[in-house]
Amino acid sequence: MxxxxxxxxxxxxxxxxxxxxxxxxxxxxxxxxxxxxxxxxxxxxxxxxxxxxxxxxxxxxxxxxxxxxxxxxxxxxxxxxxxxxxxxxxxxxxxxxxxxxxxxxxxxxxxxxxxxxxxxxxxxxKARRRTSNLSFGARGPLQFEVPYGHTLVSKYAMAARRHMHEYGTTLEQLAAVAVQARANAATNPDAMFRTPITVDEILGGDMIADPFTKLHCCIRSDxxxxxxxxxxxxxxxTAKEPVWILGSGTAVSHTTMSEWDDFTVSPAAVSGRLAFARAGLTPADVDLAQIYDAFTYMTLVTLEDLGFCPKGEGGAFVEKGRLLRDGELPVNTDGGGLSACHPGMRGLFLLVEAVRQLRGEAGAGQVRKRGGHLPEVAVASGTGGWFCSSATIVLGRG
Missing domain, CATH: 3.40.47.10 (Thiolase/Chalcone synthase)
Incomplete structure (x- = not known):
C-alpha cells in the first residue's frame, strides 16, 4: 500500500x-x-x-x-x-x-x-419546541432586507415567481419536480418519505411562501x-470500483437580492460550464444528475443553467417523467431533499448518491442505461444560500 x-x-x-x-x-x-x-x-x-x-x-x-x-x-x-x-x-x-x-x-x-x-x-x-428561524444576519449588506422579514424561503419564492413571469412556468410544472422526487424516494429504503404524492396534493397544501406550498419545500431531517x-x-x-473526479467548477453570485442581475439565472450557469469544460464533456454525456433541491424551483432552474435544456424551457423539461429513475435524465434518484433527507446542508449527500449509482449499488433505485448497462457519467451540483453560490462536480467510471 x-x-x-x-x-x-x-x-x-x-x-x-x-x-x-x-x-x-x-x-x-x-x-x-x-x-x-x-x-x-x-x-x-x-x-x-x-x-x-x-x-x-x-x-x-x-x-x-x-x-x-x-x-x-x-x-x-x-x-x-x-x-x-x-x-x-x-x-x-x-x-x-x-x-x-x-x-x-x-x-x-x-x-x-x-x-x-x-x-x-x-x-x-423538536427538542426546543419551536420553529426554525430562516432569516439571516442583521449586519453587513443583509441589514437592508432583514427589517422586512425577508426569509430564505421567500427569496427562493421571489425567484420562482420571476421565472413564472418571464417564461410562463406553471405551478403544475414546479409541483412535477416534487412528484418525481417522491417517486424516486419510493425505491430508497433510507428515504424519510416514500408515499406517492400528486400535483393536486401539492397545490392544495399549506402556503409557506407564495408560490411554494409545503411540499414544494425540502423536509427537515437528521x-x-x-x-x-x-x-x-x-x-x-480499495474494495470498490473507483469513481473518478473528471471536472469541477465553482461560482458565487450575490447575497443581497438587489445585487442579483437576473432572478432566473443561478450561479450554476458558471460552475456547470467550468466543470464540463474541465471534464472535456457536455451535458449530453451525462447519465444522471444529483441537484440540490431545497425547493422545487432550484431543480428546475439548475437543470437549465447546467445546460440540460435551454433557458426558460425548464418547466416543459421537468414534465412527463423525465426526472424519474427510468426517465430521460434521472435526477435526485434517492428522493433528494424534497423526500429523502435534508439535515441542514445536503451537498455531500449528492456525491454519495452519484457514486452509488455509478458503482451500481442503488438496489431497486438503480439507474440503468439502454441494454441494462450501468451509467458512466454523473453530475452533482450544489447550491448555497439563496442562489448565492454554486459548485458542480462531474464524476465518471473508467
Missing part, C-alpha cells in the same frame, strides 16, 4: 483523483445521536466501504460544527490531518470542498481526504454522510 505520509509527487503530470468510499450515517429521525456521533458513524462506514485503513487519511474537510471546525471534528475522529478545509458557502459547500480536495490530491499536497458531515437539525428543533477521496495510486488497494 502507498505510504500514508504526505506525497512529494513532483512529476510533470497531476495525479488522478477518485472517490473510493462513501457512506451515510443513520438518517431521518435520529433523536438519540449527537452531530459528532453522526460524523463518526458516517466516517467509519465510508472508510469500511473504501477498504483502506484510517492511517492513509491525511486530509479532512468539514464545516458547520464546533468553534474550530474542522479541528474539533478531527479530534473527535482521532485524526491529525496535514491538510484541512472548512469552507462555508451554504449548500454548495461540499462540492466546493470536494473540488478543493481533488486539486490538493492532484497536486500532491494530500493523499486521501475525508469529507464528513453530520447534523441533528430535526431533533434540535443525518450525516462521508466521502473519501484518494490519489490514483491508492485505487488498487
Amino acid at each position: 502507498p505510504s500514508a505520509a504526505p506525497s512529494t509527487h513532483t512529476s510533470g503530470g497531476r495525479r488522478r483523483v477518485a472517490v473510493v468510499g462513501v457512506a451515510l450515517s443513520d438518517c431521518g429521525r435520529v433523536d438519540e445521536a449527537t452531530p459528532y456521533a453522526l460524523h463518526a458513524q458516517a466516517a467509519r462506514r465510508a472508510l469500511a466501504d473504501s477498504g483502506l485503513d484510517r492511517s492513509v487519511v491525511d486530509g479532512l474537510a468539514s464545516a458547520g460544527l464546533g468553534t474550530l471546525a474542522p479541528v474539533e471534528v478531527a479530534e473527535y475522529l482521532g485524526l491529525r490531518p496535514t491538510w484541512v478545509d472548512s469552507t462555508a458557502v451554504g449548500g454548495a459547500t461540499w462540492e466546493v470542498m470536494a473540488a478543493h480536495a481533488a486539486d490538493a490530491i492532484a497536486a500532491g499536497h494530500a493523499n486521501a481526504v475525508l469529507l464528513v458531515y453530520g447534523s441533528t437539525a430535526r431533533a434540535d428543533i 443525518g450525516g454522510c462521508a466521502v473519501l477521496l484518494a490519489a490514483e495510486e491508492y485505487v488498487p488497494d
Whole structure:
C-alpha cells in the first residue's frame, strides 16, 4: 500500500483523483445521536466501504460544527490531518470542498481526504419546541432586507415567481419536480418519505411562501454522510470500483437580492460550464444528475443553467417523467431533499448518491442505461444560500 505520509509527487503530470468510499450515517429521525456521533458513524462506514485503513487519511474537510471546525471534528475522529478545509458557502459547500480536495490530491499536497458531515437539525428543533428561524444576519449588506422579514424561503419564492413571469412556468410544472422526487424516494429504503404524492396534493397544501406550498419545500431531517477521496495510486488497494473526479467548477453570485442581475439565472450557469469544460464533456454525456433541491424551483432552474435544456424551457423539461429513475435524465434518484433527507446542508449527500449509482449499488433505485448497462457519467451540483453560490462536480467510471 502507498505510504500514508504526505506525497512529494513532483512529476510533470497531476495525479488522478477518485472517490473510493462513501457512506451515510443513520438518517431521518435520529433523536438519540449527537452531530459528532453522526460524523463518526458516517466516517467509519465510508472508510469500511473504501477498504483502506484510517492511517492513509491525511486530509479532512468539514464545516458547520464546533468553534474550530474542522479541528474539533478531527479530534473527535482521532485524526491529525496535514491538510484541512472548512469552507462555508451554504449548500454548495461540499462540492466546493470536494473540488478543493481533488486539486490538493492532484497536486500532491494530500493523499486521501475525508469529507464528513453530520447534523441533528430535526431533533434540535423538536427538542426546543419551536420553529426554525430562516432569516439571516442583521449586519453587513443583509441589514437592508432583514427589517422586512425577508426569509430564505421567500427569496427562493421571489425567484420562482420571476421565472413564472418571464417564461410562463406553471405551478403544475414546479409541483412535477416534487412528484418525481417522491417517486424516486419510493425505491430508497433510507428515504424519510416514500408515499406517492400528486400535483393536486401539492397545490392544495399549506402556503409557506407564495408560490411554494409545503411540499414544494425540502423536509427537515437528521443525518450525516462521508466521502473519501484518494490519489490514483491508492485505487488498487480499495474494495470498490473507483469513481473518478473528471471536472469541477465553482461560482458565487450575490447575497443581497438587489445585487442579483437576473432572478432566473443561478450561479450554476458558471460552475456547470467550468466543470464540463474541465471534464472535456457536455451535458449530453451525462447519465444522471444529483441537484440540490431545497425547493422545487432550484431543480428546475439548475437543470437549465447546467445546460440540460435551454433557458426558460425548464418547466416543459421537468414534465412527463423525465426526472424519474427510468426517465430521460434521472435526477435526485434517492428522493433528494424534497423526500429523502435534508439535515441542514445536503451537498455531500449528492456525491454519495452519484457514486452509488455509478458503482451500481442503488438496489431497486438503480439507474440503468439502454441494454441494462450501468451509467458512466454523473453530475452533482450544489447550491448555497439563496442562489448565492454554486459548485458542480462531474464524476465518471473508467
